Amino acid sequence: MDPRRRGCGLGKLLIRExxxxxxxxxxxxxxxxxxxxNEASRRLFLSLARDQEARCRVTSFFSEEDFGGENHEAExxxxxxxxxxxxxx
Numbered sequence: 001m002d003p004r005r006r007g008c009g010l011g012k013l014l015i016r017e018x019x020x021x022x023x024x025x026x027x028x029x030x031x032x033x034x035x036x037x038n039e040a041s042r043r044l045f046l047s048l049a050r051d052q053e054a055r056c057r058v059t060s061f062f063s064e065e066d067f068g069g070e071n072h073e074a075e076x077x078x079x080x081x082x083x084x085x086x087x088x089x
Contacts, residue, residue: 029081035073049080
């Protein structure tokens with residue numbers, strides 16, 4: 001992302017747009033994996049959970065070894081919900 005756009009709420013706007021789609025009407029949980037060093041994404045999803053007054057459970061998910069020979073960090077699973085989608089829009 002362009003550094004000049006950081007902190008403008010674009011990430012949350014994009015997530016809200018996706019969650020407002022009719023195909024997700026019955027969606028109750030949002031899951032994503034995030035590396036420990038990606039503080040911006042971690043803050044974004046924790047903020048979304050706060051906005052939704054939903055629980056955000058963070059658990060270990062992918063280990064470094066799961067990525068084979070790549071130099072890749074482990075990833076934690078963020079599970080947010082239950083969602084109240086009428087509050088997202």
